[in-house]
Amino acid sequence: MTKVLIISVLAVVAVFVLQRVIVRLATKAKMTERVRAEGNPTTAVVLDTYDTGTRVNTIYIMVRLTLRIEEAAGVPGFETTTVVPISPVKLPDFAIGHTIKVRVDPATKDVATDQPVR
Template sequence: MDLFAVWFTKYWYLIVPIAVVVLPAFVAITLAKRHASHVMHMQSVVNRRAMGADLAERVLRTGQPAVATVLESHDTGMRAARIYILVRLKFQVQPEGGWPAFEAELVAPISPVKLADFAPGRSVKLRFDPVSHEIAIDQPMR
């Protein structure tokens, strides 16, 4: 008989309970790590969608410049990434290049430090899509 077999038969009453406790704990820890990674990924996807990042990137890349006056500013009560305040903003948009003025609304993630820059009456640099009138803020919000 080899040494392990002798040792196991002699101390089986210690080894079996330890294995029963340790093995499920190891499996649980591994699954918890995998779950935490998935949750963090999903949170980043939700934050990106809540902040309108994809739409904003497209409008900033292809849109026309404009200056807007903030007409209304309301806290939505939601936060993104635990820091940024999601604020519903209503603008009077004055496009450059002869486009007609229009009103538009946007929910934007704004840092508490920059919140005063988006108070009613303030001017904000934007970019807009001339066809759909979708807008994106073209100045620091964070």
């Protein structure tokens, strides 16, 4: 009985660990954290939004955003598409035509929305 209980607990823990790894991969967490820390602040106009149908932590909606990035220090303006986790409460802030805060890596043109994910 004790072995079954230990194996069951280990299996549950393994599922939670795997879920965290998958979430970090799906949200490109390392790249996003790097760009938020080191990227140049600028703004972007939301040109298009698309619900990917994926949810993160059963709360955040993974949304594909097409953005027109405004010129930032060292980076001319450009258009890009990125997928970001957005709280349903914050979805109206990302409507087509809205201006949002972003950060841009001038070397790679990686873009991260400048909002904390809680």
